[in-house]
Amino acid sequence: MTPPLRGRDAIQRLLVIASLLATLPLLGAGAAPAATGAGGPQVSIAAVSGDQGHAFVYAQVTDTLGAHPAPPGSSPTAYYSRWEAVPVGAPGCPWLWLVYVYDRATNRQLNAPPPGLPTPYLPSTTFFCPGPRVSPVAGLQLAIAQARLDLDLVVGSSPVRPQAGSPVSISARLDGSVANDLGLLLSMAIGDWQIDGWRIEFGDGSQARLPGGSARNISTAHVYAAGAVYQARVVASISGIAQAAEYGPSGYPFLVRRSFAVQVANDRPVSVASASVQHVSPLIAAGVSPVIDGSGAPTSAGLRRIDVPRAELVDLYLRPAIVREGYRTLGGAFAGWAHSTVTGWRYAGSLGSAPDRVIPDARWLQVEAPLGVQWDRPDLVLGGQAQDYVVRLQLRVAVRYPDGVAADLTVTATVGIGVRYAAQNE
Amino acid sequence: MRGGGRGQSLLYVVVLMPALLLILALSVEIALLQVTGLRLRSALDLASVGGASVVDTTYYSQTGSLRLDTHRSPLAAREILARNLTGLGAGRRAALSAEITVLNDVPGRDPYSGALLDRPAVCIRAHLPVDAGLLRLIGAPAWLTLTRTADAELRA
Numbered sequence: 001m002t003p004p005l006r007g008r009d010a011i012q013r014l015l016v017i018a019s020l021l022a023t024l025p026l027l028g029a030g031a032a033p034a035a036t037g038a039g040g041p042q043v044s045i046a047a048v049s050g051d052q053g054h055a056f057v058y059a060q061v062t063d064t065l066g067a068h069p070a071p072p073g074s075s076p077t078a079y080y081s082r083w084e085a086v087p088v089g090a091p092g093c094p095w096l097w098l099v100y101v102y103d104r105a106t107n108r109q110l111n112a113p114p115p116g117l118p119t120p121y122l123p124s125t126t127f128f129c130p131g132p133r134v135s136p137v138a139g140l141q142l143a144i145a146q147a148r149l150d151l152d153l154v155v156g157s158s159p160v161r162p163q164a165g166s167p168v169s170i171s172a173r174l175d176g177s178v179a180n181d182l183g184l185l186l187s188m189a190i191g192d193w194q195i196d197g198w199r200i201e202f203g204d205g206s207q208a209r210l211p212g213g214s215a216r217n218i219s220t221a222h223v224y225a226a227g228a229v230y231q232a233r234v235v236a237s238i239s240g241i242a243q244a245a246e247y248g249p250s251g252y253p254f255l256v257r258r259s260f261a262v263q264v265a266n267d268r269p270v271s272v273a274s275a276s277v278q279h280v281s282p283l284i285a286a287g288v289s290p291v292i293d294g295s296g297a298p299t300s301a302g303l304r305r306i307d308v309p310r311a312e313l314v315d316l317y318l319r320p321a322i323v324r325e326g327y328r329t330l331g332g333a334f335a336g337w338a339h340s341t342v343t344g345w346r347y348a349g350s351l352g353s354a355p356d357r358v359i360p361d362a363r364w365l366q367v368e369a370p371l372g373v374q375w376d377r378p379d380l381v382l383g384g385q386a387q388d389y390v391v392r393l394q395l396r397v398a399v400r401y402p403d404g405v406a407a408d409l410t411v412t413a414t415v416g417i418g419v420r421y422a423a424q425n426e
Numbered sequence: 427m428r429g430g431g432r433g434q435s436l437l438y439v440v441v442l443m444p445a446l447l448l449i450l451a452l453s454v455e456i457a458l459l460q461v462t463g464l465r466l467r468s469a470l471d472l473a474s475v476g477g478a479s480v481v482d483t484t485y486y487s488q489t490g491s492l493r494l495d496t497h498r499s500p501l502a503a504r505e506i507l508a509r510n511l512t513g514l515g516a517g518r519r520a521a522l523s524a525e526i527t528v529l530n531d532v533p534g535r536d537p538y539s540g541a542l543l544d545r546p547a548v549c550i551r552a553h554l555p556v557d558a559g560l561l562r563l564i565g566a567p568a569w570l571t572l573t574r575t576a577d578a579e580l581r582a
Contacts, residue, residue, distance in 0.1 A: 290490050295483035306490030309481055379582050386582040420492045422478030424471045424578040425541060 041186065041246045041254065047262040050151075055264035057149040061188045061244035061256065064143050078104050145181040145188040147242060152176075155234045155268035163275035164227045165330040165403070170200055171219040172234040174264070186246050187253075193240025196261075203230030203270065212237070227274030235265040275331035279401050282326035282340040286393045286413030287319040293372065305388065305416035308375060313357060315370035316415075318345050320395060328401045336402030342367050344396040348412060351390035352380050364396065375419045388416040448563070455560045462514060463572050466554050469510035469517075470524075470576035477503030477526065477548035478578040492580055493530045493546045500526040503548055516555045524552040538575040547579035 046058040079101055086096045101111045152175045162168040180189040195212035202208070202222045210218050224230060239261040245253040287302020293313040302319025326338035344364045359372035371393075379386035397409040480499040481492050503526050511517025526548065527537050533544040538551035553573050558566040 288490075289487070291487050292481070292483050296487055299487045300490055303490040307486075307492040309479070309492060418582055420580045420582055422475045422578050423581045424475050424576060425543075425547075 041244055041256055043188075043242070043244045043256045043258050045242055045258050045260045047260045049263040049265075051265040051267075053153045053155075053264070053266035055151040055153075055238075055262050057151075057190060057193075057240070057242070057260050057262055059147045059149075059188050059190055059242035059244070059258065059260070060144065061146075061186050061246070062144045063186060063246055079110065080104050142183050142185065145183050145186040145244070147178070147180045147188040147190045149190045149193060149240070150177045150179075151236075151238060151262065151264045153234065153236055153264045153266045155232065155266045157232060157268050157270045161271060161273055162224070163273050163331045163333070164224050165275050165277065165335055166333060167221040167223050168270060168272070169219055169221050170202065170232050170234070170268070170270070171217065172198070172200075172236070172266070173217040174236050174238075175216070176238075184247065186244065188242065188244050190240060190242045192243075193238055196237040196239050199235040199237075201233040201235070203232050204228075224270070224272040227272050230270045230272060232268045232270050233265060234268075235263055238262050238264065273331075277335075277403070278329045278332075279338070279399075279405055279407065280327050280329065281407070281409055282338065282397065282399060283323040284340070284342070284395060284397060284411045284413065285321045285323050286345070286395060286411075286415060287321055288316040288393075288415050289319050291315045291317065291370070298370075303415075305418070307418050307420045308373070310378060310419050310421035311374065311376050313359070313372050313374045315372050317370050318342070318365075318367055318393070318395075320345075320367075326399050326401065326407075328403060328405075338399050338401045340397050340399045342395050343398050343408075345371070346394050347371055347373070348392040348394040350392065351414075352387060353377065353389060355389075355391075373417070375417075377419070378421055379419050386418065388418045391415045391417055448560075451560050452564065455558075458559075459556060459561075459570065459572070462554065462556055463574065465514060466511070466520070466552060466572055467574045467576065469507055470550050470552055470574050471578070472510055473503040473507035473524075474548045474550050474576045474578035476506040477528070477550075478546070478580060481580075482530075494528045494548060494580070496528045496530065499528050499548055503550060507550070507552065511552075511554070514554065515557065520552050520554040524550055526550050536575070536577050539577065541577065543577065543579055545579040545581060547577050549575070549577040551575045 041061045041063040043059070043061045046056075048056045048058070050056070082100045082102070084098045084100070086098055087094055088096045099111075100109055102109055154173050154175075156171045156173075158169045158171070174195065176193065178190050180191070181187060182189070194214070195216070197212045198210040198218050200208045200210070200218075200220055200222075202224070204224055206222070208220055208222070210220065218234075239259065242258050242260060244256040244258075246256075247253050285302075285304070287304055288306065289298035289300040289302065290306050290308065291298050291314065292309065293315055298315075298317040300319075302321050308314045320342040322340055326340055328335045328338065344366060346364045347358050347362050353375070355373040356376040357372065357374035365371060373391070375389070379388065381387070391414065393413050393415060395411045395413060397411055399407045399409060401407070477499045478494060480495050480502045482495040485491070485493055504521060504524060507524055508518055508521035511521050514520075525538065527550075529536070529543055529547045529549060532546060533542060535542055536547070536549045538549055543549075551573065553571050556570045556572055558568055558570050561570070562568060
């Protein structure tokens with residue numbers, strides 16, 4: 001005969017066994033399997049995967065032939081219990097029996113409720129309605145116990161309106177709630193489950209896998225190449241163990257463990273806007289390292305202004321300086337640096353007065369090749385002040401942007417040159 | 427009267443001509459000294475300019491700025507000085523003994539003339555012994571010494 005099940009209102013439930021869940025491993029470790037009724041407990045697991053954000057695991061144990069509640073009085077175990085009848089005043093079943101389980105050696109309570117939960121803590125779905133003088137042990141026993149694991153997966157994305165080419169964060173959070181059933185004869189519990197791994201399908205044909213672990217949430221970044229609405233999907237693989245216990249007439253539990261695996265998935269539409277792409281050119285300055293013709297190798301850093309001796313050929317070696325590297329923007333936001341390389345240079349004229357010799361004239365040079373210049377006249381004098389000549393140099397620059405776009409630029413830079421000569425003083 | 431006038435003229439010629447010739451010879455001697463002094467000055471100018479044309483190429487390669495080579499610049503100046511004093515009696519000896527200073531730390535003063543210099547410069551002072559010749563007749567020593575200075579700098 002099965003007592004009627006009522007609602008989920010904890011106060012309305014008349015629970016006879018407090019949380020023995022914590023004590024089950026201890027009991028199992030310390031006790032040998034006891035003989036059970038004919039056929040023993042039957043454990044069934046139903047793992048229902050879901051792709052709408054919800055999945056379930058049902059575990060059930062039945063033993064229609066078993067009828068051996070835990071015996072009253074003492075038993076040769078390392079634990080003992082204290083039973084307490086409490087009037088709760090509920091109209092349907094006004095009495096509640098609380099059971100406190102202790103370690104016999106230390107007198108420490110083993111089934112203390114987790115902190116923060118209401119007292120009394122009633123983690124069971126099995127209902128009895130005992131009287132104030134008749135403990136539940138003496139009453140009818142249920143031949144069935146059920147446990148349930150509810151899994152809820154929520155998927156999110158950030159920012160709300162991402163742009164193509166910029167990273168989008170796909171996140172997911174998995175919540176799980178367990179309802180165990182602990183009776184005097186049969187108990188069913190799902191006490192151990194974990195996330196084995198995550199799979200994130202971004203909706204554009206790519207996917208990522210993340211390892212499982214104790215964390216119940218993940219986040220990963222992804223860059224969508226084009227604007228569209230993508231269906232991002234997160235799949236979590238979960239496995240665990242359900243444990244059933246049947247208590248024999250001596251009070252020893254007989255344990256049956258079953259493993260289960262389930263997947264829960266959920267989708268999230270990610271609306272990616274097409275972004276305006278802009279490729280910004282680098283800023284490049286030209287410096288030179290001078291060497292008087294045939295007098296050695298250039299050793300200076302790039303100089304923006306140099307002296308040259310009059311009527312002597314000076315070799316100028318290019319020393320380009322990337323003042324600011326090129327970069328790419330998406331919708332006005334920075335989206336990666338470019339890589340610029342100077343591939344050639346040439347003389348492109350002079351302000352003030354042209355050199356009397358330029359070798360090799362205005363042809364393009366390799367970056368390592370020198371440009372020879374020579375002035376046979378002194379600086380221009382304006383307003384009583386000697387003025388540097390301004391030499392214009394053109395640089396060929398190859399730019400590679402992070403999205404693979406290549407550009408060849410011609411950059412003009414200038415170098416100031418002052419002509420010096422030896423003269424006697426009067 | 428006429429015979430007496432011829433006698434007076436002869437007397438003038440005999441008495442005054444040697445004095446006039448001596449004065450003329452001394453004038454020529456002094457003029458030669460002036461010319462030698464000018465040649466010495468000219469040679470110093472050329473030598474200083476030549477020395478100020480020898481730049482420190484290592485420093486230039488490192489900085490792009492010009493200054494004088496403290497080793498090669500005096501050598502070049504001395505060689506130019508020697509070549510331009512050739513033919514002047516003790517000219518070579520004067521070139522070898524000439525004082526030459528390369529001034530890269532500017533502004534600074536010419537150690538020989540005291541002139542203020544604000545660019546890298548070569549400063550030279552030379553002493554040239556000259557035979558006093560007929561000037562000894564008026565009490566000059568047998569050898570006179572002409573001393574001249576010059577400097578040249580790197581200008582813009």
